Amino acid sequence: MAHVVTLIELTRQGGIAASARGLLAAATSLGTPVAVVAAGTGVDGAVAAQLGLLGAAVLYQAVGPQADSVLTAPAVEALEAAVAAYAPVAVLTANSVDGREAAARLAVRVGGALLADAVSVRLDGERIIAGHSIFGGAYDVESAVEGGLPIITVRQGAIDGVESTGGGAVEIITAALAGTGPGARIDSVNDAATGATRPELRVAKTVVSGGRGLGSKENFALVEQLADALGAAVGASRAAVDAGYIDQHAQVGQTGVSVSPQLYIALGISGAIQHRAGMQTAKTIVAINKDADSPIFDVADFGIVGDVFTVVPQLLHALEARPV
Numbered sequence: 001m002a003h004v005v006t007l008i009e010l011t012r013q014g015g016i017a018a019s020a021r022g023l024l025a026a027a028t029s030l031g032t033p034v035a036v037v038a039a040g041t042g043v044d045g046a047v048a049a050q051l052g053l054l055g056a057a058v059l060y061q062a063v064g065p066q067a068d069s070v071l072t073a074p075a076v077e078a079l080e081a082a083v084a085a086y087a088p089v090a091v092l093t094a095n096s097v098d099g100r101e102a103a104a105r106l107a108v109r110v111g112g113a114l115l116a117d118a119v120s121v122r123l124d125g126e127r128i129i130a131g132h133s134i135f136g137g138a139y140d141v142e143s144a145v146e147g148g149l150p151i152i153t154v155r156q157g158a159i160d161g162v163e164s165t166g167g168g169a170v171e172i173i174t175a176a177l178a179g180t181g182p183g184a185r186i187d188s189v190n191d192a193a194t195g196a197t198r199p200e201l202r203v204a205k206t207v208v209s210g211g212r213g214l215g216s217k218e219n220f221a222l223v224e225q226l227a228d229a230l231g232a233a234v235g236a237s238r239a240a241v242d243a244g245y246i247d248q249h250a251q252v253g254q255t256g257v258s259v260s261p262q263l264y265i266a267l268g269i270s271g272a273i274q275h276r277a278g279m280q281t282a283k284t285i286v287a288i289n290k291d292a293d294s295p296i297f298d299v300a301d302f303g304i305v306g307d308v309f310t311v312v313p314q315l316l317h318a319l320e321a322r323p324v
């Protein structure tokens with residue numbers, strides 16, 4: 001089977017970024033996945049084994065100190081080397097800041113074509129087709145490359161990961177980074193504080209978002225309470241962010257983050273097109289809004305017309321009463 005090169009991002013602690021699951025599942029549906037990492041001293045055995053379980057047939061690790069001290073360039077170099085070694089039919093990266101940049105740079109280097117923000121990938125004969133949700137989720141379209149290597153950035157959370165129950169053996173290839181490419185040097189890193197133990201918004205399976213309907217920063221705690229009861233990440237509309245109810249990192253939408261969770265709960269959010277652009281590909285959408293004509297109900301699978309301050313406490317009560 002043809003190879004599919006996949007850029008795996010690592011966390012600062014050396015673990016696999018959550019985007020790896022969906023990427024490797026997408027790569028598996030197209031061919032034989034080659035997981036590419038750029039890592040200072042290489043990844044440890046547990047990480048390699050986990051990549052195998054997620055579907056990687058080959059782990060191609062490009063090692064060198066610059067992987068920890070230079071932005072993006074080492075990942076691009078690693079991808080370029082893997083493309084030369086495996087002649088893949090496609091390259092997949094996460095549609096993250098780093099993934100997008102690596103994909104674009106790689107496209108320039110190898111004369112490939114970039115298909116951005118795919119929510120699905122499939123084979124049509126030998127052709128690779130990427131699906132996209134565009135114009136605020138109003139249209140589902142497909143794209144394909146007419147010439148050159150398809151380099152596809154995949155929206156995080158859009159494609160479900162599949163963990164193998166079998167051995168998941170992975171062949172490990174180690175190459176040295178030459179470090180000749182240009183790249184911004186990392187002088188220091190400050191970890192952004194995240195909400196306690198909540199999952200990361202972009203890759204969370206459940207997201208609870210609040211909008212202007214919450215009315216104040218104090219009331220926004222209701223959104224956080226429901227999120228915690230469900231083990232969910234907290235999101236927000238831009239109006240809620242602009243009003244100072246929550247930090248901008250939580251903004252979902254056109255100028256915020258795009259999410260594709262299994263469950264998206266919108267509380268007091270009207271469903272403006274700019275908000276829908278970031279959440280419409282969620283598998284199940286639940287909306288609670290006191291205005292029955294709110295556009296959020298046009299995209300909701302389940303809608304409750306009601307006051308969030310009446311409905312959400314009842315929901316929390318019901319969740320608490322669940323047998324554990």
Ligand code: FAD
Pocket residue numbers: 210211212213214236237238239240251252253254255256257267268269270271272273274275278288289290291294306307308309
């Ligand atoms: P509103 O539209 O004011 O809606 C509040 C809702 O709460 C109403 O539907 C109301 O019925 C309901 N409500 C009020 N009280 C209650 C209650 N007690 N119980 C239940 N329901 C209640 N927006 C984003 O979200 N993300 C973006 O990335 C984004 N990018 C943008 C980019 C551009 C270029 C522009 C022009 C706009 C962008 N916006 C974005 C803003 C967007 O157009 C909307 O203004 C915004 O999404 C509205 O937020 P909201 O739904 O919280 O507020």
